[in-house]
Amino acid sequence: MQSHPHALRYRTSGLRRATWRIWPWLNWLLPIGFVLFCLWCATTTGGETAFLIVLASPLLIPAAGLLGALPRFALRRQGAQATPLPQVALLAVLWWSWTALAAAMPDRTIELDPSESVPVPSLLHRLVGDPAGGVLSTWVFSAAILCGVAAWSLLLVRGLGALAIRHPRRWERAGWAAIALAPLLLAGVGGLGVALGQVQTDAAGEPRVQVTARSADQQIALAEQRYDAVQQVVADLRAAAAPGGWGSQQACAESLDDDGRGWDAYRLRIGFRHAASFDLDHAALVKAITDAGWSITRDQEGSLLIEATGPQGAHLRFAANGDAPLSITATAGSFWESADRPVSSSWCSAHGGYSSSPGVRGDGADAAWWPPLH
Numbered sequence: 363m364q365s366h367p368h369a370l371r372y373r374t375s376g377l378r379r380a381t382w383r384i385w386p387w388l389n390w391l392l393p394i395g396f397v398l399f400c401l402w403c404a405t406t407t408g409g410e411t412a413f414l415i416v417l418a419s420p421l422l423i424p425a426a427g428l429l430g431a432l433p434r435f436a437l438r439r440q441g442a443q444a445t446p447l448p449q450v451a452l453l454a455v456l457w458w459s460w461t462a463l464a465a466a467m468p469d470r471t472i473e474l475d476p477s478e479s480v481p482v483p484s485l486l487h488r489l490v491g492d493p494a495g496g497v498l499s500t501w502v503f504s505a506a507i508l509c510g511v512a513a514w515s516l517l518l519v520r521g522l523g524a525l526a527i528r529h530p531r532r533w534e535r536a537g538w539a540a541i542a543l544a545p546l547l548l549a550g551v552g553g554l555g556v557a558l559g560q561v562q563t564d565a566a567g568e569p570r571v572q573v574t575a576r577s578a579d580q581q582i583a584l585a586e587q588r589y590d591a592v593q594q595v596v597a598d599l600r601a602a603a604a605p606g607g608w609g610s611q612q613a614c615a616e617s618l619d620d621d622g623r624g625w626d627a628y629r630l631r632i633g634f635r636h637a638a639s640f641d642l643d644h645a646a647l648v649k650a651i652t653d654a655g656w657s658i659t660r661d662q663e664g665s666l667l668i669e670a671t672g673p674q675g676a677h678l679r680f681a682a683n684g685d686a687p688l689s690i691t692a693t694a695g696s697f698w699e700s701a702d703r704p705v706s707s708s709w710c711s712a713h714g715g716y717s718s719s720p721g722v723r724g725d726g727a728d729a730a731w732w733p734p735l736h
Contacts, residue, residue: 565695
């Protein structure tokens with residue numbers, strides 16, 4: 363090939379020549395475009411990740427440009443003057459991954475107090491809407507990273523390998539197909555994530571579609587039944603530790619989708635703290651926990667710490683440190699709820715605290731106050 367450079371254009375396809383020529387340009391234009399997109403996001407939405415990417419752009423752009431040039435440099439050292447057809451498909455996947463990365467990138471607002479930070483939906487999330495948009499964006503973002511890294515790695519490996527002079531015609535068809543279908547592939551991965559979320563069951567064994575078919579009042583009533591069930595478990599174990607002197611500490615239906623990138627779900631947290639320190643019968647407490655059907659995962663004496671897991675993803679924690687009174691916290695497994703979040707409280711997880719009053723109200727317009735802890 364090196365001895366007949368003028369004949370090359372007649373022995374190579376236009377696709378190979380075109381991708382070879384635009385390759386060095388896109389090595390730089392795509393990272394620059396990504397940074398400019400992040401600059402726009404940072405100025406319009408105040409996204410923290412976008413702002414950090416802009417700050418790191420003096421390092422990010424040269425690094426991305428030079429890494430993107432490595433496979434082409436390896437090919438040139440072997441005398442290549444056009445993109446080998448197998449690499450055309452890989453380039454298409456790599457270049458489209460930059461676009462998908464920008465469109466699906468999640469973010470949060472910049473706040474002095476991290477607890478005040480709120481999610482910033484990705485461009486793809488805003489186009490699709492809630493609640494599927496968040497799930498779709500999460501899967502597309504992950505697929506873009508994995509596919510982009512895999513495509514670049516294969517480009518480098520093939521560039522360092524033996525250079526083939528001729529390629530079957532099917533490789534050219536594969537190259538054109540990759541250019542057209544790579545974005546559909548990334549979107550298809552996102553669609554798969556949405557479909558899997560629809561059939562996935564919660565701690566009660568119910569798929570999301572069954573839960574969201576209920577009205578807000580029905581979801582709240584069911585959550586209160588679960589709340590009472592958790593309370594009963596905690597009450598029985600409180601009695602095993604000490605007959606009285608307990609005060610309520612936590613009562614919360616905690617949102618599990620504060621970042622807006624998943625399906626709406628909640629878990630119940632209930633906690634009590636004893637009014638004073640006392641001599642605890644450690645062996646009797648452990649026996650009461652196991653007799654109640656819990657599996658102990660951690661048992662530490664001295665500074666008491668007992669953790670156990672139960673049915674439906676429930677978690678139990680007993681803790682007492684030094685002179686600090688004994689506390690009990692029970693967390694029920696995750697349960698689906700509809701997109702209007704009639705059960706969960708954003709206050710609960712956003713501020714990292716829990717109500718010591720009779721209860722915490724959910725976000726829905728018809729949400730009821732939780733029953734008092736007892």
